[in-house]
Amino acid sequence: MEDNRQSLSDLADLQGAVVANPGNVDAGAPVSTAPLREQQIDAQGRAYATGKRKDAVARVWVKPGTGQIIVNGRDQTVYFARPTLRLVINQPFDIAGRVGQYDVIATVSGGGLSGQAGAVKHGIAQALTRYEPTLRTVVKQAGFLTRDPRVVERKKYGRAKARRSFQFSKR
Template sequence: MSEQTTATSLADLKTLVAGTPASPETPAAAREPKKDAFGRAYATGRRKNAIARVWIKPGKGTVEINGKPAAKYFARPVLRMLIAQPFLVADRYQQFDVMCTVTGGGLSGQAGAVRHGLSRALTNFEPGLRPILKKAGFLTRDPRVVERKKYGKPKARRSFQFSKR
């Protein structure tokens, strides 16, 4: 049993806290992988107005987006490279089969949403990969969205042409 002490002032509180071990010395609770009955990990990725639902499972590296192969859905090589980044950083390239559905936004936003979803699904499948993907910035949701149009303006910030007379 641990003994309980009460602090009557801030100085007492400081001495009590100084006596406790720091958090890095205590072992962190290991996260458990989150998998469904089929051995898949699921995650949702978002960017701009695009939302991607991503499932990954161990396999040969096939990527299927909305029922199409990734090479056909994302024709531009830059977008395919964006999707492969989480696997390359985690050193898991062509070790997982990916199945995802994407809605909303344009192709660039959808590719970013798939990358975000893949990163989150990888951390659900292998929690040990979280620090690597976090350092690369793949777990952060990009909050930039299109600014809304305001009344009295033709666009979000554009004003009508000024006429002196």
């Protein structure tokens, strides 16, 4: 039996060894480069997703375009007047490197403006991964596909609020 081990002196040799000997891969088997998930597009060429944050729920459609974001029939600069909320909405595009390449139409209801911005961000991230499945790893590593589970705690009986007791009276 021959000894097939080689000594690798530098990284270029290592690269050549990896390419020359891929391991237990069968030479006759085709190598798939397709993404694990399929592209999910409707008849109009849009990807749809639902985003949630606190009590807010956003329905989001993403399609190729000029980067226009419309929320409840109004432009994002009108609906989300605070720059921080607009920054939150655009985070998935910044992470994916797709700024100005997609148009977004969103309808959002419930909660306040901060929760609604978080819901739209979650919906954009979900819809973006459905339109371009190769972006899923980048968006997921940034944490945008995970729904933020924090919600307002409910009021308990015998309490003034969720945790606050009624004022104590000594007499």
